[in-house]
Amino acid sequence: SDAVDWITGTGVYALTGTTPSGLAAAVVTVTERNWVRNGSFEDADTSTWQITGPGAGIAASGDAADGARALGFWSATAYSFTVSQRITGLPEGSYALSATTQGGTSPATDTRTLTATTAAGSASAPLELAGWREFRTASTAPVVVGADGVLTVTVAMSLSPEAWGT
Numbered sequence: 001s002d003a004v005d006w007i008t009g010t011g012v013y014a015l016t017g018t019t020p021s022g023l024a025a026a027v028v029t030v031t032e033r034n035w036v037r038n039g040s041f042e043d044a045d046t047s048t049w050q051i052t053g054p055g056a057g058i059a060a061s062g063d064a065a066d067g068a069r070a071l072g073f074w075s076a077t078a079y080s081f082t083v084s085q086r087i088t089g090l091p092e093g094s095y096a097l098s099a100t101t102q103g104g105t106s107p108a109t110d111t112r113t114l115t116a117t118t119a120a121g122s123a124s125a126p127l128e129l130a131g132w133r134e135f136r137t138a139s140t141a142p143v144v145v146g147a148d149g150v151l152t153v154t155v156a157m158s159l160s161p162e163a164w165g166t
Helices: none
Strands: 011-018 022-030 049-054 057-060 068-072 079-087 094-097 096-104 111-118 119-128 132-138 144-145 150-159
Touching: 049 057, 068 079, 068 150, 096 111, 111 144, 119 132, 119 144
Parallel strands: none
Antiparallel strands: 011 022, 049 079, 057 068, 079 150, 094 144, 096 132, 111 119, 111 150
16 A cells, blocks of 8 residues: 555554455554653663752652652752753654653742753753642753754752652
8 A cells, every 4th residue: 555655753544455355444553752761760770860969769659650660859958950861872853852740849939841952952841840640741842963863851950848749
C-alpha cells in the first residue's frame, strides 16, 4: 500500500489494502520518541541524572505521575536544587521537553522551571505545584539541536520552607 507515504508525524492512521485473502485494515499509532534516559526514574540506576542542592532525591513514591518512582522534594527550610541530564547522540532537529509535577506549599515567589538547552539556545517553562496529586504538565517550546547532537534537560527550583512535591 502507498498509505505509508502520507504518515508524516505523530498520530493515529487507518490503513487499508488487499492481501491474497482479501481486504485488510490496520490502525498504526505513531508516537514521539522519548530521548530522555530514565525519564520516569523507574530504573534503580539513576546515574544519568545529576542532582545538586539539598532537599531532592529519587526514590519510590506513591505520588509518582508515572510508575512507582519519582523525584521527590521537601525541606523544613528554604532550599534550592537542580536536576539535570545531558543527552547526546540526538539527530539534528527540533525538540521540546515536558515534565509533570504535583505538590504544594510553594507561593508564586518561588521559582520552578523546566529548561531545554542546546548550543543554539534554550527554552523554559514554569512548573506548577497545584496540590496533592493535582498533576500539571509543563512543556517547553522547541529548541534546535545541531550537528553536535546535545541537549541538556534541567529542572531548577528555589523553594520556600516546607514546599513539597514530586
